[in-house]
Amino acid sequence: MTKTWLITGTSSGFGKELATVVAQQADTQLVATARQLSDLAYLDAFDAHRIAKVALDVTQPDQVTAAVAEAKQRFGKIDVLVNNAGLGYFSTIEESEMAQVRHLFDVNVFGLATVTQAVLPIMRAQRAGIIVNLSSALALTTLATMGFYSATKYAVEGYSDTLRQEVADLGIQVMTVEPSGARTDWAGRSSQKVAPQLADYATFSAGITDVPSSVTDAPGDPHKIAQVIYTQANQATVPHHLPLGDFAYDGGLANLRGLISEITSREALSRSTDD
Numbered sequence: 001m002t003k004t005w006l007i008t009g010t011s012s013g014f015g016k017e018l019a020t021v022v023a024q025q026a027d028t029q030l031v032a033t034a035r036q037l038s039d040l041a042y043l044d045a046f047d048a049h050r051i052a053k054v055a056l057d058v059t060q061p062d063q064v065t066a067a068v069a070e071a072k073q074r075f076g077k078i079d080v081l082v083n084n085a086g087l088g089y090f091s092t093i094e095e096s097e098m099a100q101v102r103h104l105f106d107v108n109v110f111g112l113a114t115v116t117q118a119v120l121p122i123m124r125a126q127r128a129g130i131i132v133n134l135s136s137a138l139a140l141t142t143l144a145t146m147g148f149y150s151a152t153k154y155a156v157e158g159y160s161d162t163l164r165q166e167v168a169d170l171g172i173q174v175m176t177v178e179p180s181g182a183r184t185d186w187a188g189r190s191s192q193k194v195a196p197q198l199a200d201y202a203t204f205s206a207g208i209t210d211v212p213s214s215v216t217d218a219p220g221d222p223h224k225i226a227q228v229i230y231t232q233a234n235q236a237t238v239p240h241h242l243p244l245g246d247f248a249y250d251g252g253l254a255n256l257r258g259l260i261s262e263i264t265s266r267e268a269l270s271r272s273t274d275d
């Protein structure tokens, strides 16, 4: 069966790699979306009959409606939605600028939710569909100076885990992907960085100002990550969670084990508040 994929943020990074993997298959149709259509020239190397390039800023509800309508009109269905578009943010919690934080949530959380809301009626009518939400290793554990980014990705996890329960009987599956640091534009042009001004947080300065170089060295290979996402989203039953890379696996497990230990250490106290 030919599968139709709709992917957000295909101008660079994971989105571009995944769009390329999808475009290379003989049995796929691709709705590649980006804020600037000129960023999608790389798709001209593939069969234009199976590819629609569509302008989409996920913070613009009118564009979301139009993009999903165009996908339906062009290919008649959407089998796989990949909510990939996202930004980063490096700052201590106290020194974060709320206007920037709101924009971060607009893209990473509300943009993802707006696109999903527009696609769900199509998937419900089909009684089939896969929704892939790009989360992060930083939704399995946390790091100083990445608090608001983590907050957006923990929001994506709570949203996705709940949506999975609501749509399971409708033939729709939901997978979150939790990559570790990878060599994309994310920590470069896609992240605001607020260097600490308060002496009390000076210890975090280098971690923020050195981000661009540390990301060039990030272990995650975006092509391998895209390949794994493609393969796993094609399973009859997709994983609920897909941690990728050592940091997601080790850091995520260590945090979850600590949480279990903390919760179970006070079982009697926790239970004491019920009548």
Ligand SMILES: NC(=O)c1ccc[n+]([C@@H]2O[C@H](COP(=O)([O-])OP(=O)(O)OC[C@H]3O[C@@H](n4cnc5c(N)ncnc54)[C@H](OP(=O)(O)O)[C@@H]3O)[C@@H](O)[C@H]2O)c1
Binding pocket: 008, 009, 010, 011, 012, 013, 014, 015, 034, 035, 036, 039, 056, 057, 058, 059, 084, 085, 086, 087, 088, 107, 111, 134, 135, 136, 137, 178, 179, 180, 181, 182, 183, 184, 185, 186, 187, 189, 190, 218, 220
């Ligand atoms: N790289 C990592 O280390 C890492 C690790 C874990 C999770 N992630 C997540 O992976 C996803 C993809 O990021 P990436 O690493 O591939 O970074 P990237 O190369 O910077 O790609 C980010 C993509 O999001 C798009 N985007 C930003 N704002 C948008 C908006 N308002 N509407 C539509 N598209 C928008 C960008 O488009 P423009 O070109 O128009 O800016 C770009 O295509 C993000 O959700 C990110 O949080 C990344």
